[in-house]
Amino acid sequence: MKSNQFKIVIDDTREILKWISHISKWFFPLILAKNIIQATLPYIHILFGYLILDGIIAKDSSSDIMKNLYWMIGLNLGLGLLHSFLTRLLNVKTEYIHHATKAEIARKAQTLDYEELEKKESLDLLRRAEEGINSNGGIPSFCNTIGSLITHAITIVYSILLLSGLFIAAPKENATVLERVFNSPLPTLLFFILFASALFLNFKISEQLNKRSYAFFEENVDTNRILNYFGGVSNNYNFGKDIRIYGMADMIQEEMNQKNDAIITMMRSLGITYGRYSALIEIVNQFVIFSVYIFVGIKAILGLVSIGSILKYVGALIRFIGAVSSITIFYTQLDLQRQYLNNYSLFLNLENKKYQGTLPIEKRDDNEYELEFRNVSFRYPNSPDTVLDRISFKLKVGNKMAIVGRNGAGKTTFIKLLCRLYDPTEGEILLNGINIKKYDYKEYLQIFSVVFQDFKLFSFDIGQNVAASIDVNEEKVWKALEQSGISERVKKMDRGIYTNIYQNEENGIEISGGEAQKIAISRALYRDAPIVILDEPTSALDPMAEYEIYARFDHMVSQKTSIYISHRMSSCRFCDHILVFDKGRIAQVGNHTTLMKDEKGLYHTLWTKQAKYYN
Structure with missing residues (x-):
């Protein structure tokens, strides 16, 4: 078992x-060189x-004594300077390694x-990977x-070479009993037993300590995640209004205090x-050192x-005793450290399971694309609930389709499947058959081109957010901003499309x-894809502003396939087809006129409740 554990440590290392x-x-060769020195x-x-x-006691010549002194000073100075240089170089590389590992996690995610x-x-596993590269x-x-292990291994070799003469019998005539004892192999055997016992005890104690340390890490992964979350919320001004208006500071602080108290209790025990x-x-260790002094002294x-x-x-x-310990x-x-870092390695080694496909998408000047859901059902991983149940329909290029329904009906999941963020549990989705x-x-x-309900903009400038790229076509950006109705606002900004948004950057707004x-909609327009999807992107706008956006958007994407998802019904008037979702199934299909004729249908109910906003 122990040999297997040693092999695991070596293989993982x-x-x-x-x-x-x-x-x-x-990085590691430099650490190796530094530790050898x-x-x-x-x-x-x-x-x-x-x-x-x-040499002094033997009254050797002063030149011989000084020669040894010069060698000692020279070697110390040369190796000391080299050690100092490597230390500074490694400090720089350490900072690079720290950021590079974070970047690797981000890239994998x-x-x-x-x-x-x-x-x-x-x-x-992602949280464990992030904490693993920070722990210890x-x-x-x-x-x-590893460098320290090498240092101490070299120390042991040096020590054995220097100590070899200590256990060699010194010739002495008329030796006393005590002299014969200390000249015999017996002290060597006793010291070997003493060192081996101390080594074994040190190992077992350290092993127990590290088991406790890793158990502490494992038990506090979730606690640390919660503390990091609430710490981030408290420091994020975007949450500041709700915290103040609803007086949630005490509630958040109490939760953090409870988690902190639990960690402190465990740390105190540890x-x-x-x-x-x-x-x-x-x-x-002190007993072994005391024995050494007694032995050499005698x-x-x-x-x-x-x-x-x-x-x-x-x-x-x-130094030998210290190195062995x-x-x-x-x-x-x-x-212990390789267990922490294994989480990082395990996360990086997660494999993509989605079949990537090899067929190229046909580039069609006429944008003739047909999408079809054929008996598609879907359940989220580790969930028994069917979110979409036997969905079937066809959508041709140039068609405008609205998807409406109550919360939780499966509308956004439908879009995730269409964009292959997920694959269907059953059935298939077809493009041009x-x-x-x-x-x-x-x-x-x-x-x-998709604008999700929970879309995200990033702490880049407006132009880069719209282009979704470092390289920006200014003319195309301004056109997209104008189409979405926000160009005048951007023109009033000091740096126009080069204005950083959010306060993570200097002069960010x-x-x-x-x-x-509107900027998110501009990003979708800039991409100029043949299929445009709006997943409730106008929820922050009032109903009239939303209606105007949809009216303008309908004109802008007249030659494209467009899919609108909304709780509000204003988008439906423009659409050729309307899918009414209810409990994961398509409850109704038609256009606005035909669906309104069914007064008992869900569409009529939803429209009637909101009709006053559109008159």
């Missing part, structure tokens, strides 16, 4: 080092200190299938831990455990080692909900 090398191939520096003092002291990303398991110092600390175990480790008194050798052996023995600590720490799964996924998405929706 090798895998982590591979993707660290992918981020920065020189760090391990070497103390032994320069020990070795040359011993040579200088023995952006490219993972939407269906996979929205799963609770994936979101939990993340990747830089992991590399430093701290007490750490204190007890650390004290035990220190007692064991050998010096008996004349079995020189005065200079005392400095060498004591220094080497103390540290290796157990750093190994168990490495085991071919299952959309067979088309190249990226090309398929290019035929849609805040925009109203209605202005944001």
